[in-house]
Amino acid sequence: NYIAIRPGESGSPPRREFEARAKAPPLDLGAPGLHLVLFSDSLGSMEVGSPILFRQIRVGSVQSFQLSRDDSQVVLGVHIEPEYSHLVNSSTRFWNASGITLKGGLSGVELKSESLQTLLAGGIAFETPDPKAARGEGRVLRFALHADRDDALQPGLQIGIRVADGDGLLPGTLVRYKGLEVGKVENLSLTDDLQAVMLNVRITQAAEQIAREGTRFWVVKPELSLTRAANLGTLVSGQYLEVQPAGQKGARRTEFVALASAPNQAVREEGLRLVLSAPRRGSIKPGVIVSYREVPVGKVVDFELGPTSDRVLIHVLIEPRYAPLVRSGSRFWNASGIGVDAGLFKGVKVRTESLEALLEGGIAFATPNNPEMGGPAQPGQTFALFDEPQEAWMQWAPKIVLQQ
Template sequence: MSDTLTKAKIRSPRRMNLSPVWLVPLVAALIGAWLLYRNIASQGPEIVLRLDNAEGVEAGKTVVKLHNVDVGLVEKVRLSKDYTGAVAEIRMKADMDPLLVKDTQFWVVKPRVGREGISGLNTILSGAYIQMRPGNDQSSARHFKALDQPPTIRTGAAGLSLELISTGDISLTIGDPIVYQGQEVGRIDSAEFNAQTLEMHYGVLIRAPFDKLITQNTQFWPRFGIAFEITSEGVRVQTGTLEAMLAGGVTFGAPPKLKGGKKVQQGAKFRLYPSRQIAQQDRYDHQYKYVILFDDSVRGLYPGATVEFRGVRVGTVLNVPFFGGGFGMEYSKTFRIPVLIAFEPQRLTGTTWAQLDQKAWQQQLSRLFPRGLRATIKTANLFTGAMFVDLAFTDQKSAHDEAGFQGQYPLLPSHSSGLANIEEKATRLLGKLDALELAPVLTKLQRALESTSEVMNKSQITMARLNSILGGEAMRELPAEFNATLDELRKTLHSYQQGAPVYDKLNRSLGRLNQVLDDLAPFVETLHDAPSALFFGGNAPEDPIPQAAK
């Protein structure tokens, strides 16, 4: 092997020359990159929409619409991480970014049957789609929750948005109308229950120009198709239209004396009262509370009953019975029942009583107690047994006419009602009757009744016999025979009338008889004076003796 090394030759690099052919793929790459960038930039933001279920929603087919214009497309549909619903990933158009804020709403449009009729029929052929409603918030958002029901207010409708809060058992749904004097002025747009406060929150939109009707004094209550009310005046039934019976809804108004008021701002909150009566009662928030101790039964007296003075309402019953503030069954030795009432000076607007503060009211009212002002329980409605508290002046004195205070509550004197007095008198009368020995009296009364019964039986037998006699054949023929006899008598009397032959003969006979009687008259007189003359003849009269001359 040779030890000699071969020396490498170093050559200078050759200059590289680019061929024009390479310009074609370079330009194609630039164009592709530009198209990719443009495609990404034109796609717009991606949002995530949570759904209770993905019925009718399909990836690559279901679109998002705003004003009936496609503004997005569902790219993917999957289950949520907690497996309680579905999630739709939607690619929106680029110009939709300013509209994607926190209060933007989405819902699935599909065929529905509701109070407003049938909607979404156009989706039968085209398939369901997602409707978008832009919000007014300024904060951007990418995650949304789809509504279960579509809102009833159209997008962009002018009006006043309100929130109604209900704590009672009131059943309203999205789409129920807001009615004022028979005119529909808005709709319930949303409904949500707050589990922490146990309140129901309803979103309402009052359309323009009816939003001018809403002031700080406005009150809302449910609208019933049939209103049935039992008051002291009787039974009152009010029926509405068929639409009102089916749709229900909410109506509003203001008390006559409080119709004015300041305008409210967007999002103002109002209480939803269970009824119009409760709404009107809530306006009397200026109250002076008293406690009344009653001897009478408080059955039929309930919270909300009226407190009246000679038929004029001056207050309301608050609590029956009232076991608070030191009151209880053991407060009174006679176990009187405490009842809490409230005088409402606002009901007496136009009088001096309405202007009194609580202290002046108590002083003024206490001056009427020595004059006999007392509280009683009276019946408001015999049909329902409802009671009310009546204030009146009375001369009756009671052992429980106490006044003053018990704790923070002043006492209002009371006395038993007339009904209680009648019951007491009836009890006393029954006691006296119970003390009487009624057994002998009842025995005699029973014997008298037996004798009367026997007489009545005999009378009935006699009447039966008399009826049988009167109903016999002889009694039926008696009127005919009596009529025949009368006819014969009439004929006989007719024959003795003046001018009849019998009448003339009778007159001649009577004339001859009178002549014979005249001839016999001297004989009868002689026979009367001297009965023996019939056999010996009469005595000759004595010769007259002449008298001597004087």
């Protein structure tokens, strides 16, 4: 411990008895050097006299601290020595350099400390990314005091994404586009109505294109079933957010609501689009296959109730190469589940289209032989979806040349 002294003004009367202050008095704003104001959520181990460091060189000190007017933040008065004042401009970022930062993960353990002095007594460090930025001469500059260096120097744009729940999402969860990292979740919080979770995300790449009206986000999770395995990498790396930037340049936006699942990519895919009309949906859902002779040739992309709500309209997409297979005389049926035929003399016959259709559902179709098949199906044409095929349909074997 030691006693510090600041000499009185010249011309003051002599004095031999003094009362020591509990902490150093703040400098007069007229004193040489640069006077700054920093705002922080908490004081931490900072105190009057804590050093201000640039490249681990002491260039100033904390002069004072107090609560803000609304008591929501801590306001610190900082002084930079005159010979170092040129190091600070509007691009400067300050962070709390006190104590030790410890990070652990699959790649090992990382231990960081600014200096022994800040480890024991606390301190603030700063960097100036753009030395040519404006300096704000003639006024007291105000800066945020970040929690650490990574937070202070992180580039990008801050946005908010509302999700139904935060299961599997943590600070550090990545935001990806086409497999590349374009952002990261910084923190999570409950919404004011407690009905959802708000993700505070920093977009670091293509921020101007992503922060637009029409951009969509969704959570990518592992999918495991008897017939499907997808996104297995997330079992190791964890869940992540996928982003689909707006197709056209829309208005700027920083608040989004995440989709419950990945958007239907089939909307942009090419092929023959047809509508199947059925009395009920059954186990049909987007993504199930449409097969011809047990060969997948298309898929279900959507379903909806008909105009009078007495039918279900199932939208399917046939791949371009297989579009000639569908003719006006084609017959579609629900291939989901197992069909059982039993008789006194013919015994029991078990029928299923395929294991995949048995577990996930599916649709099959057949086309009559050449004289009865009719003309090519037209885009948007509607066909009836039967519950099961007739025996005669299973015997059809037309010769149809496929597109190359």
